[in-house]
Amino acid sequence: MLFGAAMVVLTGLALLIWLLRLVIRAVGSLANEGKARGARRRNAPGFRILISSPPKDRAAGKWLESALSQYLPIFSFGAPFSLVPMGTMKGGLESRAIVRARKRMATADADMFLWASRTGNGERGLELHGLSRGGGLTASEARLFTLALPGSRKVRTDDLARAVAYLVTKQLQPALSDPQAFRAEKIRLLANDLDSLLAGDPAISQALRAEIEADFCASGVRVAEELGDVSALDKVIVMRRKHLEAASEAADTGRVLQARLELGRALIVRAEKQFDQNVVREAITQLSQAVEGLRADPMILRAQSASDALFKAQSMIESRKRFSLNFGS
Numbered sequence: 001m002l003f004g005a006a007m008v009v010l011t012g013l014a015l016l017i018w019l020l021r022l023v024i025r026a027v028g029s030l031a032n033e034g035k036a037r038g039a040r041r042r043n044a045p046g047f048r049i050l051i052s053s054p055p056k057d058r059a060a061g062k063w064l065e066s067a068l069s070q071y072l073p074i075f076s077f078g079a080p081f082s083l084v085p086m087g088t089m090k091g092g093l094e095s096r097a098i099v100r101a102r103k104r105m106a107t108a109d110a111d112m113f114l115w116a117s118r119t120g121n122g123e124r125g126l127e128l129h130g131l132s133r134g135g136g137l138t139a140s141e142a143r144l145f146t147l148a149l150p151g152s153r154k155v156r157t158d159d160l161a162r163a164v165a166y167l168v169t170k171q172l173q174p175a176l177s178d179p180q181a182f183r184a185e186k187i188r189l190l191a192n193d194l195d196s197l198l199a200g201d202p203a204i205s206q207a208l209r210a211e212i213e214a215d216f217c218a219s220g221v222r223v224a225e226e227l228g229d230v231s232a233l234d235k236v237i238v239m240r241r242k243h244l245e246a247a248s249e250a251a252d253t254g255r256v257l258q259a260r261l262e263l264g265r266a267l268i269v270r271a272e273k274q275f276d277q278n279v280v281r282e283a284i285t286q287l288s289q290a291v292e293g294l295r296a297d298p299m300i301l302r303a304q305s306a307s308d309a310l311f312k313a314q315s316m317i318e319s320r321k322r323f324s325l326n327f328g329s
Contacts, residue, residue, distance in 0.1 A: 042182060046080025047111045047172060052089040054116035060126055061085075063156050064116065064164065071165030074193055077186055077214060079103055085109065089115035093129060100146065101131050105138035112257070113142075120153060121204055123153015132171040145171050150203045159200030166197065167208065170215075175217065178223040190230050191219035213239055216256065221262050224269045235267045253293065260290035 036293040049068070049293055053061020065083055072081060086104065091097030101113045113128045126149040131142035145168050149160070174183035176190070198209075220232035240263035247256050267283035272277075 042081075042082075044082040044287075046082065047076075048082055048084065048108060049172075050084045050108055050113045051088050052086045052109045052113075052115040052128070052251065054118045055088045055090050056138045057118050058205060059153070060116060061088075061157075063161070064114070064128065067161035067164050071162050072169055072172075073165045074162075075169040075176070075190070077182070077189070079173075086115075092117040092127070092143075093146065098131070102139050102142060105131060105133070105142060110139075111267070112168075115167070121151040123150055124148040126166075129169070130171060134172045134174045143171070147204055147208070147256070151271065155203035157200075157202065159197065159202040160204065162193075162197045162200070162325060163202040163204050163212065166194070166212065168315070179219045184223060184226040187219045188223045188227060191216060191223050195232060195235065210243070210255075213256070217259075217262050217266075221265050221269070225265065228237055230269065230273060233266055237263065237270065240266065253297075257290050257297075259294045260293070264290060 014053065051061070051065060053064075065085065068083060073079070088102065089097060089146070091100075097115070101115065104110070105113045111134070112130060112132045114128060115131065117127045119125055119127065128147040128149055130145050130147075131139075131323070132145065133139065133142045135143075137143060149164065170176045179187045179190075182190075194212060198212060198216060202209075204212075216232070219237045220236040223229050224233045224236075240259045243259045244256065244263065247259065264283045264287035267279050271279045272282065
């Protein structure tokens with residue numbers, strides 16, 4: 001009898017806990033929906049970014065908010081934006097979580113949704129996931145990305161905050177990857193900021209550091225070529241030489257080509273400032289190898305094939321016109 005009563009009580013408690021969880025989940029969902037709708041109604045100018053703290057680590061969420069609030073304006077060249085804190089997002093990269101994120105983006109008409117997962121204190125202990133509409137995408141088309149960050153709180157320094165802000169800004173404004181998309185004066189500011197960021201040696205993975213170094217090199221070469229500012233040129237040359245020494249020609253074809261092009265261009269600018277025959281020869285070698293690599297690129301070959309076919313078609317039209325003029329009926 002007592003056993004039966006105990007089972008009834010335990011079953012009732014389990015049911016009550018289950019119902020409470022459902023209620024809490026429903027209230028949280030309604031609260032997030034309300035925040036998203038509120039953000040849309042405010043219609044603040046600039047980028048609208050939704051951000052969720054990782055489950056059981058609100059401190060990481062606050063740190064991410066602070067990093068973006070402080071440094072995103074620097075890397076976006078002062079573009080206005082608003083950060084909208086949301087409730088925690090569980091599920092990491094599970095399909096349900098991504099679908100939920102897209103729905104919230106659409107409701108808020110947001111440009112980006114950020115959420116995070118904690119997996120420990122290692123190099124990838126804090127994974128920052130995001131959906132970005134950068135480049136004119138809709139919420140359903142938004143580009144999914146993940147930034148693997150260190151999980152330890154001890155390395156959440158100012159330098160790491162700047163690195164995170166830059167990498168997020170790149171997802172928000174994909175044109176940052178192309179220095180030609182902005183005026184050279186703006187790119188000079190970006191090159192200086194990236195130089196300072198790298199000098200701080202933030203605790204990021206080698207892959208993320210290589211990405212930032214590549215952007216610094218591209219910016220430094222553009223500034224040297226167009227503005228004559230060679231302050232970053234020697235660093236670019238040293239960096240690109242190291243990249244080529246460490247890279248695998250077969251595995252990193254695109255990166256090797258980019259490194260050769262930028263190293264060759266940087267060496268030419270250096271030789272223009274102070275002529276050195278050896279520097280010019282190295283530039284010629286790097287650029288020649290880059291050209292050979294481009295010729296072997298499947299996309300370049302397809303473009304050449306299309307160009308040849310187009311030329312043939314145009315020649316046929318011109319030949320037909322000449323035939324009609326000379327021998328037409």
